[in-house]
Amino acid sequence: MGLFSSFIRLSRPKKGAVLAVFAILVYAIFGLLIAPSILETRLVSSISKHLERAAVVEKIKVNPFALSVTVTGFQMHDPNGERFFDCKELFINFQLSSILRRTFTFDEIRLHSPSLRVKVLPDKRLNFSDLLTSTETPKSENSQDRGVFPVLILRLRLDQGRILFSDLSRPTPYETEIFPIKITTDNFSTHEDSESPYAFTASSGEGGLIHWEGNLSVNPFRSSGRFSLTNFNRRLLYDYIQDLVQFEMTRGSASFSGAYVVGASGKDIHFYILKNKKL
Numbered sequence: 001m002g003l004f005s006s007f008i009r010l011s012r013p014k015k016g017a018v019l020a021v022f023a024i025l026v027y028a029i030f031g032l033l034i035a036p037s038i039l040e041t042r043l044v045s046s047i048s049k050h051l052e053r054a055a056v057v058e059k060i061k062v063n064p065f066a067l068s069v070t071v072t073g074f075q076m077h078d079p080n081g082e083r084f085f086d087c088k089e090l091f092i093n094f095q096l097s098s099i100l101r102r103t104f105t106f107d108e109i110r111l112h113s114p115s116l117r118v119k120v121l122p123d124k125r126l127n128f129s130d131l132l133t134s135t136e137t138p139k140s141e142n143s144q145d146r147g148v149f150p151v152l153i154l155r156l157r158l159d160q161g162r163i164l165f166s167d168l169s170r171p172t173p174y175e176t177e178i179f180p181i182k183i184t185t186d187n188f189s190t191h192e193d194s195e196s197p198y199a200f201t202a203s204s205g206e207g208g209l210i211h212w213e214g215n216l217s218v219n220p221f222r223s224s225g226r227f228s229l230t231n232f233n234r235r236l237l238y239d240y241i242q243d244l245v246q247f248e249m250t251r252g253s254a255s256f257s258g259a260y261v262v263g264a265s266g267k268d269i270h271f272y273i274l275k276n277k278k279l
Helices: 001-007 012-049 129-133 236-239
Strands: 055-063 068-077 083-094 102-121 149-169 174-189 196-203 209-218 221-233 251-267 268-278
Touching: 012 055, 012 068, 174 209, 174 236, 221 236
Parallel strands: 102 149
Antiparallel strands: 055 068, 068 083, 083 102, 149 174, 174 196, 196 209, 209 221, 221 251, 251 268
């Protein structure tokens, strides 16, 4: 009762200051100590419920004052238990200005060391084909097209990405790795006629370098830019088609570059390419 009676005797401005400090303290405790556990439980349970896949999160850290979330050690597995996707760290920084913009605005989204395993199974199904069917939502006859969900990402970064590809449907199983992958884009937006500059670089793991840059719009979908494939080992292609040809390729490399334009009108996708190549 002593603290309460002391609070009652305070002047109105002092009461407001005490309540403000108390509210900030409660907000900080919730964001730092309680919210991470709730987010981890919701994330894992949602993946299990909607995607029917097991997921593991090592740690989630929330900064309630910067409105940021850091997810460390995320893993998602195939139905057979093999690892499908993992990410060493995912950082998301949300902007409070979203309320004024009426757009979900992120100051930064950053993925560090994401790894994706793509596998063609012996029956020629993809190891993520179940995800494609589980994410389909039937449209009601009375539903109306509400357009693209409004999103703005000021900075999007992906570093040290990795794709592991294997095809078990071929007589001679094929496996390769693309690493490291780096993707950068600024001011990525789903607003109509909004174009975002992007850059993509990756290595074939045997000296080959892939570079792709240009502008991208998702509403409507269109993109233009340049790409190059440098010192690509021809053996990688031969290993994939070796059961279909009557010759053997032991060495060699190829370089390829050009410009492209891609766009969509209705259900049709148009793709144009102007190439320069070196063999």
